[in-house]
Amino acid sequence: MARLNRRDLLRGSLLAALPGAGLGALLAAPAAATPIPDDPGHLQRLISFELLAVEVFALAERSRKLSPAARRLVREIHRQERDHATALERELDRLAPGTPVPTGPVNAAEAEESLTSVGIPVQFSSLTDERDWFHQLEQLEERLQGAYFGAIRLLVDAQASTLATQIMASEAQHETALVQVRHPGKVDQAVPWGLVEGILKAQG
Amino acid sequence: MVDAPGGGEDSRRGLLRASLAAGLAVVGAVGVAGCGSTPAAKPVHHLLPPGVRRHDVKLINEALALEQRTIAAYTAAGPLLSREAQKVAGWFLGQELLHAGQLRSLVTQLGGTSHNPLNHYDFGQATGRLQLLELLHSLEQEQIANYLTILPLLSSGFARQGVAAVLANDAQHVYVLQAQLGRPALPGPLLSASE
Numbered sequence: 001m002a003r004l005n006r007r008d009l010l011r012g013s014l015l016a017a018l019p020g021a022g023l024g025a026l027l028a029a030p031a032a033a034t035p036i037p038d039d040p041g042h043l044q045r046l047i048s049f050e051l052l053a054v055e056v057f058a059l060a061e062r063s064r065k066l067s068p069a070a071r072r073l074v075r076e077i078h079r080q081e082r083d084h085a086t087a088l089e090r091e092l093d094r095l096a097p098g099t100p101v102p103t104g105p106v107n108a109a110e111a112e113e114s115l116t117s118v119g120i121p122v123q124f125s126s127l128t129d130e131r132d133w134f135h136q137l138e139q140l141e142e143r144l145q146g147a148y149f150g151a152i153r154l155l156v157d158a159q160a161s162t163l164a165t166q167i168m169a170s171e172a173q174h175e176t177a178l179v180q181v182r183h184p185g186k187v188d189q190a191v192p193w194g195l196v197e198g199i200l201k202a203q204g
Numbered sequence: 205m206v207d208a209p210g211g212g213e214d215s216r217r218g219l220l221r222a223s224l225a226a227g228l229a230v231v232g233a234v235g236v237a238g239c240g241s242t243p244a245a246k247p248v249h250h251l252l253p254p255g256v257r258r259h260d261v262k263l264i265n266e267a268l269a270l271e272q273r274t275i276a277a278y279t280a281a282g283p284l285l286s287r288e289a290q291k292v293a294g295w296f297l298g299q300e301l302l303h304a305g306q307l308r309s310l311v312t313q314l315g316g317t318s319h320n321p322l323n324h325y326d327f328g329q330a331t332g333r334l335q336l337l338e339l340l341h342s343l344e345q346e347q348i349a350n351y352l353t354i355l356p357l358l359s360s361g362f363a364r365q366g367v368a369a370v371l372a373n374d375a376q377h378v379y380v381l382q383a384q385l386g387r388p389a390l391p392g393p394l395l396s397a398s399e
Contacts, residue, residue, distance in 0.1 A: 073390070076390050077390070079393075080390070080392075080393035081393075083393035083394070084393055084394075087393070087394060145372070148368075149365065149368065149369065152361070152364055152365045152368045153362055153364065153365040154361060155361070156361070158355075158356035158357075159356065161355065161356070161361070161364055162352065162355050162356045163394070164368075165352075165355055165364070165368040165371060165372070165395075166352070166394040166395040166396070167393075167394065167395075168368060168372050169348075169368075169371055169372040169375035169395035170375070170391070170392075170393055170394060170395055171372075172372040172373070172375055172376050173375055173376055173379045173390065173391060173395075174390075175376075176376045176379055176380065177379065177390055180383075187291060187292045187295045187296075187380060188295055190376075190380065191295065191296075191299070191373070191376045191377065191380060193299075193373065194298065194299035194300075194302035194303065194373055195302060195303075195306060195369040195370065195373060196368075196369050196372035196373045196376070197369050
């Protein structure tokens with residue numbers, strides 16, 4: 001499969017081929033009044049978001065700020081985010097063979113830029129301890145859930161929609177697992193919402 | 205296994221029955237109240253053909269029936285759990301009530317009549333706190349399996365989205381209950397019927 005450069009997506013050079021591409025656009029997409037069926041486009045945006053998560057979790061894992069138990073959890077979630085991206089790429093290939101696959105950020109600076117575009121302004125060098133890192137990771141998980149929640153309504157293909165739901169549920173479990181490290185025994189913080197919708201809009 | 209405070213099986217069963225009766229009364233009241241509190245409140249389903257709407261109503265009502273059974277189980281089992289697990293069960297009960305409200309709301313928007321809880325649910329004979337937690341865990345799993353079955357069959361993206369919000373929360377419940385049961389491992393990357 002051909003791959004789209006992340007910057008192509010973010011800077012909109014392929015807008016003709018991929019309407020509304022980019023993570024900022026991803027967050028806005030669910031608000032469209034009359035959605036036009038574009039399952040490959042939705043999947044591309046979700047892949048792009050997952051690849052961002054892969055890079056951020058990799059950075060967290062390498063940060064040397066985590067306890068061994070926290071690092072084990074982050075490593076496991078990192079692996080699962082990669083699995084999500086792979087599953088979405090397979091789905092994209094099933095729906096639209098040959099469609100370009102986005103690439104993710106390849107370093108901290110690119111990841112910071114992408115995080116800022118989804119409403120999480122951060123400089124990794126300013127994260128001084130495990131608490132700081134987990135706070136960022138939890139925010140990222142909320143944005144991922146929001147992206148999937150929006151996409152589920154727009155995806156027309158039933159299999160693709162079900163896959164998006166399975167992954168959204170996994171992201172919700174990730175958030176619960178991360179919060180439990182910071183707030184053990186606090187179920188109201190680990191599972192705060194009865195309806196998981198994530199965060200759709202950038203904050204702040 | 206640890207017995208519930210208050211002694212043997214007879215008192216436990218009595219308490220289960222009493223809690224269940226009280227819980228069902230709450231379910232009836234809150235289930236209705238929950239209708240207005242859900243985010244899925246846009247009248248878009250009238251655009252679907254009646255046959256399609258009926259099909260979706262049937263699927264969502266089946267899910268609602270499972271939610272109502274789980275609500276009854278949390279209501280009945282909650283008082284018999286350890287103090288920490290009681291806190292978890294109480295919190296999850298509130299969220300299950302919200303799920304029922306969400307599903308009722310979807311059914312109403314589709315022009316259907318929502319399923320009412322039964323007067324009696326048979327949960328077998330749970331004899332200790334761990335078994336009760338296992339029961340709650342298995343009911344949550346059953347709900348997830350059902351949601352994963354009906355999701356691709358639902359016609360409306362709006363309904364799929366509403367159901368997905370419930371399913372993801374049940375997945376969080378399963379994760380926490382697994383930890384309560386001493387199995388704190390993160391489930392697989394794609395939620396499946398066994399999780």
